[in-house]
Amino acid sequence: MAADAGIRRPRTRRQHLFAKELKSLMYAFGDDPDPLPESVQVLDEIVTDYIVDMCHDAARMASRGGRNKIKVDDFKFALRKDQRKLGRVEELLIMSKVIADARKQFDDKQEVSDVASAGK
Template identity: 55%
Template sequence: MVEESKRPTKRQRQPLFANDLKALLYAFGDVDTPYVETIGVLEDILQEYLFSICNEAARMARAAGRNKIKVDDFKFALRNDPRKLGRVEKLLVLQKEFDAARKEYDYSRLEGRQLQRMLE
């Protein structure tokens, strides 16, 4: 976990989501090449939000006496935002369905390259 004092300043951070943010802005009606400052501000907001959620989840794990963060810690961190918590629940259900479907699929019919492509 990165403590508040050890966290890199906004100007030192790597832009992790710049391409995704550009695509989202364009999808919501912005120009195809938004201002660099716009992407920078949105990047800062997004990274701050992710840091805060991860710190909250880590704090919950430590309070429970664990060193590893579990999904329930993130769910607890999102407890005050029912919309995001609901989305997490839906995604977890979808993940279980995908895992079950993947187990049911018969890979024995496939050969060599075809099997390798399917598993990638």
């Protein structure tokens, strides 16, 4: 990932941010319904480290662009070498837009029906 990927950070006590989701994910991939806590903890550390590294890469891209804020494009650029993950990001962004548009249409229709029923 990053140039300093071989350097391990000192272990700090972290919350188990993704424990519930990882248990479900592990079960979906064929593990026991109640996996060992150590397995979940290791996987949680791996996922958390990956997310932190990805955020650092995106922040580095933003700073090279002379910005203080990270944009979605910074994450896309950080994932440019992994086409599968980049494709998934693109797919999720498109689906997010579709859902937002559907909500907007639903809200607009709801407002029209509220106005129509208030006018009766």
